[in-house]
Amino acid sequence: GQQLNQSPQSMFIQEGEDVSMNCTSSSIFNTWLWYKQDPGEGPVLLIALYKAGELTSNGRLTAQFGITRKDSFLNISASIPSDVGIYFCAGRAGGTSYGKLTFGQGTILTVHP
């Protein structure tokens, strides 16, 4: 089945630093999404990407839909303590997959003040 490889698995950074994480797939996705999950809560949608090459920002977050449609990237600029959490990429293949999302394993982000 489809699998998403997300890296890095974890990051320890200082407040104010920029963060980059990425997700790669063995197959094509029509849509890429990025979610953040805080402990004990459900994932929260950060950014959705719909077209290959698309670059979308949400505040300090910027995500890109890779040209090959097999990868996506998330950047966080000027990190702050509340950025701590687990970040997940997710992809949707489309067609008969309907709304099925395939998730990466997550990147655990720790921000030191």
Add this chain to the structure above:
Amino acid sequence: DSGVTQTPKHLITATGQRVTLRCSPRSGDLSVYWYQQSLDQGLQFLIQYYNGEERAKGNILERFSAQQFPDLHSELNLSSLELGDSALYFCASSVASQGVEQYFGPGTRLTVT
């Protein structure tokens, strides 16, 4: 607050038992999705319903079943529970059948002892 509600928040039960998890989607959303999150498997798609009909199925065990009612709330039934079924179960909802932007509830933490 995503607008998706799930009950109960926590559930502790014994092996061999049966439980029902309940989800109410955001107002206006017709699609409901169920996901399982465990430490070893990550976030896994189980099943999707759209306006009362099953739309997509993931690696859902035969011991698990779901339905969506006319008022659009959904229930996930887990039977003959095993220790390995202990996990967080999330419900998400979206407007459309091919809903990409899925909004997650707070989850139900199931512990099987």
